[in-house]
Amino acid sequence: MADIVKQIIARPIQLADQIIKETEFACSYKQDCADIKTKTEKLTALLRQAARASNDLYERPTRRIIDDTEQVLDRTLQLVIKCRANGLSRLYTFIPKGSVKKQSNQIENSVGDVSWLLRVSTPANERDDEYVGLPPIAANEPILCLVWEQVAILCCGTLDDRADAAASLVSLARDNERYGRLIIEEGGVPPLLKLAKEGRMEGQESAVRAIGLLGRDAESVEQIVNAGACAVFSKILKEGHMKVQIVVAWAVSELAANFPPCKDRFLQTNTIRLLVSHLAFETIEEHSKYTINKVVDMASSDKNGKVGQGDDDKGHVSRPGGLDTLDISRAVSVKSPSQAQQRREKSRRRAALTGQSIKGREFEDPATKTEMKAMAARALWHLCADNFPICKTITESRALLCFTVLLEKGEDEVKYNSAMALMEITAVAESHTELRRSAFKPTSPTARGVVDRLLKIINKGESDLLIPSIQSIGNLARTFRATETRIIPPLVRLLDERENEVSAQAAIALIKFACSDNYLHVNHCNAILEAKAPKYLIQLTYFGEQMAQIPALILLCYIALHVPDSETLAQEDVHIVLQWALKQGHLMQDSQLETLVLEAKQRLEIYQSRA
Numbered sequence: 306m307a308d309i310v311k312q313i314i315a316r317p318i319q320l321a322d323q324i325i326k327e328t329e330f331a332c333s334y335k336q337d338c339a340d341i342k343t344k345t346e347k348l349t350a351l352l353r354q355a356a357r358a359s360n361d362l363y364e365r366p367t368r369r370i371i372d373d374t375e376q377v378l379d380r381t382l383q384l385v386i387k388c389r390a391n392g393l394s395r396l397y398t399f400i401p402k403g404s405v406k407k408q409s410n411q412i413e414n415s416v417g418d419v420s421w422l423l424r425v426s427t428p429a430n431e432r433d434d435e436y437v438g439l440p441p442i443a444a445n446e447p448i449l450c451l452v453w454e455q456v457a458i459l460c461c462g463t464l465d466d467r468a469d470a471a472a473s474l475v476s477l478a479r480d481n482e483r484y485g486r487l488i489i490e491e492g493g494v495p496p497l498l499k500l501a502k503e504g505r506m507e508g509q510e511s512a513v514r515a516i517g518l519l520g521r522d523a524e525s526v527e528q529i530v531n532a533g534a535c536a537v538f539s540k541i542l543k544e545g546h547m548k549v550q551i552v553v554a555w556a557v558s559e560l561a562a563n564f565p566p567c568k569d570r571f572l573q574t575n576t577i578r579l580l581v582s583h584l585a586f587e588t589i590e591e592h593s594k595y596t597i598n599k600v601v602d603m604a605s606s607d608k609n610g611k612v613g614q615g616d617d618d619k620g621h622v623s624r625p626g627g628l629d630t631l632d633i634s635r636a637v638s639v640k641s642p643s644q645a646q647q648r649r650e651k652s653r654r655r656a657a658l659t660g661q662s663i664k665g666r667e668f669e670d671p672a673t674k675t676e677m678k679a680m681a682a683r684a685l686w687h688l689c690a691d692n693f694p695i696c697k698t699i700t701e702s703r704a705l706l707c708f709t710v711l712l713e714k715g716e717d718e719v720k721y722n723s724a725m726a727l728m729e730i731t732a733v734a735e736s737h738t739e740l741r742r743s744a745f746k747p748t749s750p751t752a753r754g755v756v757d758r759l760l761k762i763i764n765k766g767e768s769d770l771l772i773p774s775i776q777s778i779g780n781l782a783r784t785f786r787a788t789e790t791r792i793i794p795p796l797v798r799l800l801d802e803r804e805n806e807v808s809a810q811a812a813i814a815l816i817k818f819a820c821s822d823n824y825l826h827v828n829h830c831n832a833i834l835e836a837k838a839p840k841y842l843i844q845l846t847y848f849g850e851q852m853a854q855i856p857a858l859i860l861l862c863y864i865a866l867h868v869p870d871s872e873t874l875a876q877e878d879v880h881i882v883l884q885w886a887l888k889q890g891h892l893m894q895d896s897q898l899e900t901l902v903l904e905a906k907q908r909l910e911i912y913q914s915r916a
Contacts, residue, residue: 308359309364310355310356310359310362310364310367311356311359313367313368313371313372314352314355314356314359314371315356316375317352317371317374317375317378318349318352318353318356320375320378320379320382321345321348321349321352321378322349323382324341324342324345324378324381324382324385325342325345325346325349327382327385327386327389328341328342328345328385328388329342330389331385331388331389332388332389333387333388334388334405337405337406337409338385338388338405340409341381341385341405341408341409341412344409344412344413344416345378345381345412347416348374348378348412348415348416348419351416351419351420351423352374352419354423355367355371355419355422355423358423358426361426361427361461362422362426363422363425363426363453363456363457363460363461363492364492365453365456365491365492366422366425366450366453366457366491367422369442370415370418370419370421370422370440370442373415373418373442374415374418374419377408377411377412377414377415378412378415380408380411381408381411381412384404384405384408388405414441414442417440417441418440418441418442420440421438421439421440421450422440425453425454425457425458426457426460426461427461428461428462428463428466439451448477448484448487449487449491451473451477452474452477452484452487452488452491452493453491455470455471455473455474455477455493456470456474456488456491456492456493456496458470459471459474459493459496459497459499459500460496464500464503464504464505464508465505465508467496467500467504467508468500468504468505468507468508468511471497471500471504471508471511471512471515472511474488474493474497474511474515475511475514475515475518478515478518478519479518482521482522485518485519485521485525486525488515488519489519489525489528489529493515493519494516494519494528494529494532494534495532495533497512497515497516498512498516498532498533498534498537500512501513501516501537501541501549502537502540502541506546506548506549509541509545509546509549509552510548510549510552513538513541513549513552513553513556514552514555514556516529516534516556517552517555517556517559517560518559520556520559520560520563520564521559521563522563522564523563523564525563526560526563526564526567527564527566527567529560530560530564530567530570534560535567535570535571535573535574535576536574538553538556538557538571538574538576539571539574539575539576539579541553542554542576542579542580542583543575543579547666547669547673547674547677548673550583550677551673551676551677551680552680554580554583554677554680554681554683554684555680555683555684557571557576557580557684557687557688558680558683558684558686558687558688559687561684561687561688561690562687562690565690565691565692568688568692568695569692569694571688571695572688572694572695572698576684576688577685577688577695577698577699577702578698578702580681580684580685580688581681581685581699581702581703581704581707583677583678583681584678584681584682584685584704584707584708584711585702585703585704585706585707586666586667586674586677586678587667587674588678588707588710588711589703589706589707589710675715675716675719678711678715678719679715679716679718679719679722682708682711682719682722682723682725682726683722683725685699685704685726686722686725686726686729689726689729689730689733690729690732690733691729691732691733692733693733693737693740696729696730696733696734696737696740696744697739697740697743697744699730700730700740700743700744701743704726705727705730705744705751705752705755706751706754707723708723708724708726708727708755709751709754709755709758711723712724712727712758712759712762712770713758713761717769720769720770721769721770721773724762724770724773724774724777725773727755727759727773727777728773728774728776728777728780730744731745731776731777731780731781732776732780734780734781734784735780735781735782735783735817741781741783741784745781745784746784747784747785747786747789752784755777756778756781756792759774759777759778760778760791760792760795762774763775763778763795763796763799764795766798766799766802771807772806772807772810775796775799775807775810775811775814776810776813776814778792778796778814779810779813779814779815779816779817779818780817782814782817782818782823782829783817783822783823783824785818785825786825787825787828790832792818793815793818793829793832793833793835793836794832794836796811796814796815797811797815797833797836797837797838797841798836799811800812800815800838800841800842800845800857801841805849805850805852805853806852806853808841808845808849808853808857809852809853809856812842812845812853812856812857812859812860813856815833815838815860816856816859816860816863818830818832818833819833819860819863819864819867820863821863821866821867826863826867827867827868830863830864830867830868831868833860833864834864834868834871834873834874837873838860838864839861839864839873839874839877839879840877841857842857842858842860842861843861843877843879843882845857846858846861846882846886847882847885851891854892855892855898858886858892858898858902859898859901861879861882861883861905862883862901862902862904862905863901863905864879865879865883865905865906865908865909866901866904866905866908869908869909869911869912869913870912870913874909874913875913879909880906880909880910880913883902883905883906883909884906886902887899887902887903887906
């Protein structure tokens with residue numbers, strides 16, 4: 306940086322020296338040229354001071370101010386040369402009135418700009434509390450100079466000053482997206498990350514919050530990640546104060562949501578496991594994984610001759626009892642540690658408090674712990690969306706168990722973020738057989754606990770968690786076996802819901818049970834018929850809003866295709882409903898839907914006419 310600054314300052318100094326020499330021979334506007342000489346001498350001294358202090362100068366405003374100063378000096382030199390002309394050359398040299406005075410004022414402005422640059426690049430404790438103010442260059446863009454000032458403080462100020470500067474950048478980034486992009490363009494991210502790594506708690510919080518606010522679009526997030534944000538965040542999640550870790554988890558969720566490619570970088574820096582660790586803290590016991598294995602072993606020995614063999618997609622039979630009704634509390638119960646173990650653990654935790662470590666987090670207040678879980682769940686929710694490797698890492702940890710417990714015992718925001726995370730994980734499992742079979746196999750007590758908790762929410766019916774829970778169950782449609790009879794009826798009851806969005810999501814979930822891609826589609830269609838779904842679907846097809854109307858029609862078509870000889874379909878005149886739907890232009894805009902309705906109608910005509 307120092308060499309670069311010296312190079313860009315060298316030419317303005319040469320121009321200034323040349324102007325001083327030329328003004329001594331001025332024949333026109335002698336008084337104005339003398340004024341220019343005085344101001345240029347002052348500017349030269351400042352430029353030489355800047356060259357000596359090149360190690361401390363903040364590069365972005367240095368480039369802008371020195372470039373501006375060079376242009377002013379270049380124009381001034383041309384004008385002074387004209388003022389030197391005499392004899393015949395003077396007759397043919399035209400100097401506009403007031404131009405010399407104007408250049409003198411511009412030199413004065415350059416003096417102000419370079420003086421500001423030197424002041425703003427000087428640590429606050431060396432300025433004698435001198436107010437930096439704004440330079441003349443700020444006349445057209447005051448916010449730019451405000452950003453320069455705060456970033457310069459971040460680069461060379463004390464820890465307290467840097468914390469204040471980070472807080473100022475938070476305000477700027479929150480107020481206006483353009484200001485946020487300006488902070489990134491002017492090199493604000495590296496010093497913010499440095500403060501996040503080295504500062505005190507308040508400074509770290511402000512720095513991390515600023516970074517989260519700056520990552521509002523893909524391009525900005527990419528620059529933040531390339532600056533090393535993932536490694537810094539991982540270090541804080543491992544060793545930082547919990548209040549800072551809360552802001553880090555929030556920032557991770559923002560960056561992941563706005564630039565999905567950065568998720569793999571977070572996976573590489575171990576961020577996922579650290580977030581899961583925060584989620585698991587005081588949610589499940591340290592050795593609960595051994596208890597889960599024990600439960601699985603017990604289940605295996607109990608199912609001899611009673612549970613069908615095969616994978617989740619084949620739909621083999623399992624008995625209705627046993628693990629179907631396993632309460633999650635049994636999966637997380639562990640043997641109490643001995644008194645000696647408790648004393649050793651207590652001693653270790655107290656020792657951890659002497660340094661920054663998450664091992665001392667049990668001494669945080671309950672509200673902070675709750676907020677940490679909420680933000681950890683939020684970060685995991687956005688990280689696992691459409692990302693198979695992260696979902697696999699999460700399901701191989703204790704996260705599924707944590708989400709299940711938090712859905713029952715967590716605060717409102719914790720519950721919602723956990724439900725959304727489960728929805729994203731199950732969505733990835735829906736399209737990845739490997740994840741579906743490893744994380745959501747029917748014999749897994751953790752997977753069973755997840756389904757139990759989701760079904761309780763669906764049966765309750767009134768909650769912000771209802772829609773993500775419906776979507777999660779729908780995503781898991783291919784994992785349920787033929788004898789799993791408790792899933793379909795609650796979803797069918799939601800078809801009669803007054804809220805169209807709930808009815809629509811229930812219909813979409815049931816489509817995943819009834820569609821041809823599901824190996825057990827015939828069994829599930831019969832279960833849907835037994836739950837008396839056709840009457841609700843017909844009402845939605847005729848009278849529902851389009852968001853619920855189309856899923857209801859699609860579900861009716863799949864039932865008609867797979868169980869065309871059903872007496873229920875004949876009694877409900879589903880054939881007439883499909884015939885009516887074919888005449889509705891707003892429903893038949895999709896050619897695939899039109900084809901599906903035609904096939905279902907023809908199928909009903911064949912079987913029901915024969916009957």
